Amino acid sequence: MLKKLFIFSFLFLLTLSAFAQRERVENLPNFDKKFIHYGFYLGLNTNGFKIAYKPSSFLNAEVEVTSDVGFNVGLIGDLRLHDNVNLRFEPGLVSNTKTLRFKHIANETQGTREVGNTYLHLPFIFKFSTNRLNNIRPYVLGGASFDFNFSSNEKNQDDNFSGQFRQTSNSFMYELGIGIDLYLPYFKFSPSIRGVFAINNEIKYDNRGPSQWTDPIDFFGTRGIFLHLSFE
Numbered sequence: 623m624l625k626k627l628f629i630f631s632f633l634f635l636l637t638l639s640a641f642a643q644r645e646r647v648e649n650l651p652n653f654d655k656k657f658i659h660y661g662f663y664l665g666l667n668t669n670g671f672k673i674a675y676k677p678s679s680f681l682n683a684e685v686e687v688t689s690d691v692g693f694n695v696g697l698i699g700d701l702r703l704h705d706n707v708n709l710r711f712e713p714g715l716v717s718n719t720k721t722l723r724f725k726h727i728a729n730e731t732q733g734t735r736e737v738g739n740t741y742l743h744l745p746f747i748f749k750f751s752t753n754r755l756n757n758i759r760p761y762v763l764g765g766a767s768f769d770f771n772f773s774s775n776e777k778n779q780d781d782n783f784s785g786q787f788r789q790t791s792n793s794f795m796y797e798l799g800i801g802i803d804l805y806l807p808y809f810k811f812s813p814s815i816r817g818v819f820a821i822n823n824e825i826k827y828d829n830r831g832p833s834q835w836t837d838p839i840d841f842f843g844t845r846g847i848f849l850h851l852s853f854e
Contacts (some may be wrong), residue, residue, distance in 0.1 A: 627639045630711060634654055643824055649803045650806075650807075650809075654665070654702070655796070656702065657701070658699070658702070659854060660697070661698040661700070661810075662852075662853055663694070663697075663712065664693075664853075665697060665851050666692070666849045667691070667693070668691050669692065669716075669720065669723075669802060669826075670844075670846065671687050671740070671842055671843060671844060671845060672819075672841065672843050672845045673685050673687070674827065674839070674842075675838050676838065683834075684724075684726055685723065685725070686722070686723040687721070688723070689718060689720045689721075689846075690718060690720070691719055692717045693716075694714055694715065694717065694792045694850070694851065695714055695715055696712055696713055699711045701799050706753070707748065707751075708748070709746065710747040710748075712743075712745050712747060713743070713744050713745075715741065715742060715743065716738065716740070716743045716769075717739065717741075718738075718846075719736065719738045720738075720739070721737070722734070722737060724833065724835060727749070730847070735785075735797055736813070737786040737789070739771055739773050739789075740771070740772045740773050741770065741771050741800070742769065743764065744754075744769070745765050746762055746767070747763050747765035747833070748765055749761050749762075751850070754805075757806075759805075761800070761802070761814075762798075763797075763799045764797065764798045765797060765802065766794065766795065766821075768792070768793075769793045769794070771790070771791070772790060772832055773794075774788065774790060774791040775788045775826075776788055776789065776790055776826050777791075780835070781833075783828060786810050789825060790824050793821075793822055794820070795820050796818075796819055797816050797817060797818045799814045799816030799817065800814060800815055801802065801813055801814025801815065802814075802838075810852075810853075811851070811853060812851075812852040813849070813851050813852070814848075814852070815850070818847075818848060819844070819845055820845070821843055822843070824839075824842050824843055824844060825839055
């Protein structure tokens with residue numbers, strides 16, 4: 623799913639870029655001179671998890687992750703630092719659902735967990751743009767975010783022994799991406815493809831052991847791809 627969304631997003635950006643290059647009239651010629659401007663974004667995401675295992679009695683431990691396509695929505699505050707560098711604050715909500723299959727657990731009911739996540743996503747992003755060419759302006763971006771997981775169940779006393787998979791409420795992530803500014807007659811449209819990567823371990827270990835669900839896991843962190851559509 624991650625690969626399919628990435629390929630679709632990349633082709634989408636190429637198509638929009640080719641269309642914008644045909645346009646001879648320069649739209650919004652003074653847009654990039656603003657010191658501060660605002661906007662909003664919509665998008666799709668598909669998130670999985672990077673999982674690292676630790677030496678344990680569960681020698682054949684393996685967790686398979688499948689993810690549905692989720693959505694992201696939020697606001698944009700953009701501060702121009704330089705003609706080619708901007709600092710952006712993009713608070714928003716990110717929602718998605720994953721299914722975890724603990725393949726080392728024979729019982730399918732006990733070995734399957736559905737994880738629905740809704741994050742408050744608070745990223746600070748540096749955007750590095752090329753010079754404008756007609757009505758397009760490619761860019762790369764990178765930054766870090768604090769994420770609060772409303773669906774973490776971290777404070778829930780029930781754990782996997784009661785059928786409840788838990789994650790930490792707070793996490794830190796970094797993101798990298800590429801995109802294109804498209805200058806339209808009345809607004810700037812900026813599609814981008816972004817990768818999001820958790821820095822800290824997000825798993826909440828079970829209350830008692832041995833746990834066949836959480837004891838084998840050394841690191842459990844979000845990995846995802848966003849198709850990000852900005853309107854400014």
